[in-house]
Amino acid sequence: MLRTSLKALAIVGGLLGASPGAQAAGESVAPPNAGFSFNSTFGTFDRASAQRGFQVYQQVCASCHAAHLLSYRNLQALGLTEAQVAAIASQVQIQDGPNDEGQMFERPGRPSDRFRSPFPNQQAARAANNGAYPPDLSVIVKARPDGANYLYGLLTGYEDPPAGFAMGEGMNYNRYFPGHQIAMARPLNPDQVEFADNTPATVENMARDVTTFLAWAAEPELEERRAMGIKIIGFLVILAGLAYAVKRKVWANAH
Amino acid sequence: MASGLHNSDVPNPVLRWIDQRMPVITMMQKEYGSFPTPRNFNYFWNFGALAMVNLMIMIATGIFLAMHYTPHTSMAFDSVERIMRDVNFGWLMRYVHANGASMFFIVVYIHIWRGMYYGSYKAPRELLWMLGVVIFLLMMATAFMGYVLPWGQMSFWGATVITNLFSAFPLVGDWIVTLLWGGFSVDNPTLNRFFALHYLLPFVIVGVVFLHVVALHITGSNNPLGIEPKGPQDTLPFHPYYTAKDSFGLVIYFIVFAVLVFFAPNYLGHPDNYIPADPLVTPAHIVPEWYFLPFYAILRAVPDKLGGVLLMFGSILVWFVLPWLDRSPVRSMRFRPIARICFLLWTVSFAVLLWCGGKPAEEPYVTISRFATAYYFGYFLVILPLLSRIEKPLPLPESIARAVLGAGALPAGAAAKPMEKA
Numbered sequence: 001m002l003r004t005s006l007k008a009l010a011i012v013g014g015l016l017g018a019s020p021g022a023q024a025a026g027e028s029v030a031p032p033n034a035g036f037s038f039n040s041t042f043g044t045f046d047r048a049s050a051q052r053g054f055q056v057y058q059q060v061c062a063s064c065h066a067a068h069l070l071s072y073r074n075l076q077a078l079g080l081t082e083a084q085v086a087a088i089a090s091q092v093q094i095q096d097g098p099n100d101e102g103q104m105f106e107r108p109g110r111p112s113d114r115f116r117s118p119f120p121n122q123q124a125a126r127a128a129n130n131g132a133y134p135p136d137l138s139v140i141v142k143a144r145p146d147g148a149n150y151l152y153g154l155l156t157g158y159e160d161p162p163a164g165f166a167m168g169e170g171m172n173y174n175r176y177f178p179g180h181q182i183a184m185a186r187p188l189n190p191d192q193v194e195f196a197d198n199t200p201a202t203v204e205n206m207a208r209d210v211t212t213f214l215a216w217a218a219e220p221e222l223e224e225r226r227a228m229g230i231k232i233i234g235f236l237v238i239l240a241g242l243a244y245a246v247k248r249k250v251w252a253n254a255h
Numbered sequence: 256m257a258s259g260l261h262n263s264d265v266p267n268p269v270l271r272w273i274d275q276r277m278p279v280i281t282m283m284q285k286e287y288g289s290f291p292t293p294r295n296f297n298y299f300w301n302f303g304a305l306a307m308v309n310l311m312i313m314i315a316t317g318i319f320l321a322m323h324y325t326p327h328t329s330m331a332f333d334s335v336e337r338i339m340r341d342v343n344f345g346w347l348m349r350y351v352h353a354n355g356a357s358m359f360f361i362v363v364y365i366h367i368w369r370g371m372y373y374g375s376y377k378a379p380r381e382l383l384w385m386l387g388v389v390i391f392l393l394m395m396a397t398a399f400m401g402y403v404l405p406w407g408q409m410s411f412w413g414a415t416v417i418t419n420l421f422s423a424f425p426l427v428g429d430w431i432v433t434l435l436w437g438g439f440s441v442d443n444p445t446l447n448r449f450f451a452l453h454y455l456l457p458f459v460i461v462g463v464v465f466l467h468v469v470a471l472h473i474t475g476s477n478n479p480l481g482i483e484p485k486g487p488q489d490t491l492p493f494h495p496y497y498t499a500k501d502s503f504g505l506v507i508y509f510i511v512f513a514v515l516v517f518f519a520p521n522y523l524g525h526p527d528n529y530i531p532a533d534p535l536v537t538p539a540h541i542v543p544e545w546y547f548l549p550f551y552a553i554l555r556a557v558p559d560k561l562g563g564v565l566l567m568f569g570s571i572l573v574w575f576v577l578p579w580l581d582r583s584p585v586r587s588m589r590f591r592p593i594a595r596i597c598f599l600l601w602t603v604s605f606a607v608l609l610w611c612g613g614k615p616a617e618e619p620y621v622t623i624s625r626f627a628t629a630y631y632f633g634y635f636l637v638i639l640p641l642l643s644r645i646e647k648p649l650p651l652p653e654s655i656a657r658a659v660l661g662a663g664a665l666p667a668g669a670a671a672k673p674m675e676k677a
């Protein structure tokens with residue numbers, strides 16, 4: 001009986017295992033495992049890396065990409081103080097209004113504001129980027145298979161096209177972008193930013209940091225979720241033991 | 256005077272007062288307390304109770320999601336992310352609901368498989384079985400419309416592909432599609448009506464589940480031997496025996512559920528659904544949720560659109576007539592050596608279809624899907640009717656008690672208890 005149940009479980013497991021294959025490969029190259037801490041089952045985010053990553057995002061990516069699901073106040077979760085967050089927010093001008101005269105006006109940002117988007121709409125973003133649309137990065141790590149490794153691969157995967165590869169006008173060759181031709185020019189170059197903690201601003205370091213930041217942005221609940229999961233599953237395992245003991249006792253003379 | 260009152264033996268006077276006027280306590284005691292239940296269930300008999308719990312979880316989490324969700328094409332995606340970020344425990348509600356749908360299908364697929372393996376669809380349980388198929392169809396409709404609500408790329412394109420299928424029907428096809436869309440493409444009216452229906456259908460499911468249980472409590476449960484209980488020695492009162500066994504199964508189910516929700520909440524989803532819907536960008540591969548993949552594979556195995564749609568619906572509708580396709584008087588496959596193997600192969604064909612459904616519509620997957628589809632239908636329409644005539648079943652045990660307890664005397668306690676209560 002147990003064996004039949006196990007067999008059924010194995011079948012179901014097989015079925016589930018089959019489903020992520022749903023994203024068929026096409027022309028993409030699987031990115032290598034970049035070894036992110038948060039990618040392991042009980043892993044957490046490296047705060048220092050995520051803070052540096054925010055700096056990279058702000059100084060590099062934010063000129064083209066929005067992340068409109070994030071608010072400045074969320075940055076406190078990365079270990080920034082309230083004052084630091086307020087200072088970061090106040091650097092941008094946010095459109096607000098209408099005021100009592102019915103006019104829209106600009107004011108310095110507040111921690112409660114959403115991240116300011118670089119373009120007012122998709123058309124403006126395309127117009128500034130040769131017709132290509134830089135996607136919102138809020139959930140980009142959830143929106144790609146193996147998102148964090150992919151993003152790291154993408155940012156470090158710019159190289160010369162192989163001989164004979166027909167490149168489109170204004171396109172860039174990237175090892176990990178599906179189809180290998182991406183409209184985004186190589187965004188990261190050595191020493192593009194200066195980190196306060198003296199971490200060398202190599203392309204690999206910046207890519208790792210900004211990926212950590214965007215992984216947190218996509219799943220800010222990840223650490224809380226896993227911590228709760230450990231407690232709940234621990235509790236359930238004990239409960240399962242008790243429930244099994246009760247079941248055995250009840251059934252003791254019924255077999 | 257008292258003749259109008261129910262004759263209640265509930266000890267507590269307040270509860271007795273209620274029970275005399277509305278005998279729900281007596282009813283619960285009869286249907287879930289002393290209810291005589293075959294003593295030989297294996298753990299496959301847990302899955303009905305699990306499905307019931309799962310349905311309640313879906314309704315509870317769904318109602319909380321609906322308090323924060325906005326059914327508008329320009330806001331739906333962001334409102335779901337807002338639930339995940341800004342609503343207290345919103346991420347938990349949403350991940351329980353999204354993975355709850357997967358758990359629901361896992362549970363119900365096992366439940367249906369159990370019914371097929373142990374012949375629970377045969378007389379006198381035909382109607383009970385058919386109500387189950389109705390529940391499954393309603394679940395599919397509910398899950399399909401729920402998946403549209405977050406308004407990601409797969410929501411939009413899945414909805415477009417699936418609703419378009421109806422256009423294959425001659426004469427009424429286009430009319431049905433326009434009705435589903437509320438216009439001439441999948442757009443805001445579609446999202447609105449899908450949300451309304453997604454809220455409604457689970458309660459219809461509750462109604463049909465009620466009928467399913469009513470029918471169950473008339474015929475009583477089947478069991479792994481597929482022979483009817485012949486007397487009290489073959490049964491046990493539902494409580495405490497099966498309440499205890501179901502509780503253990505329930506905790507195991509919660510563990511599997513928790514592993515998904517807390518450690519792999521997006522494992523069964525598609526990353527494309529975190530890209531906001533864009534009618535101008537078609538995803539490279541449009542795939543439905545994993546639990547629809549077998550039927551999707553059947554659809555794509557047929558070169559003709561109408562033929563594919565008919566076969567896809569037919570693959571579930573054929574379950575309705577299963578009690579009349581399989582005429583063998585022996586229920587449990589344990590005693591049907593040939594049918595058992597054929598059915599296990601059918602299970603394989605179902606798994607193969609699930610796998611093919613997630614692959615692109617190209618070779619070799621199309622050919623494999625065709626063979627698997629042929630076997631899927633062949634099992635129901637050819638093998639079972641044929642085996643009903645020619646298969647020689649193994650000898651059935653004399654009674655459940657004999658099979659479980661052996662030829663020796665029954666242990667006194669076990670035999671006495673059910674008789675006191677039943």
Ligand code: HEM
Pocket residue numbers: 310313314315316317318320321324335349352353356359394397398399400401402403404405453454456457458460524
């Ligand atoms: C038979 C029970 C149910 C099933 C199988 C089901 C299934 C689903 C599925 C598959 C999704 C998409 C999940 C995702 O990927 O985000 C969903 C979303 C949703 N459901 Fe349900 N559901 C059920 C009951 C309910 C009920 C009773 C309600 C409300 C009263 C509800 C409200 C919602 C809402 C608001 C969403 C959108 C939020 C989201 O996408 O997470 N559901 N449902």
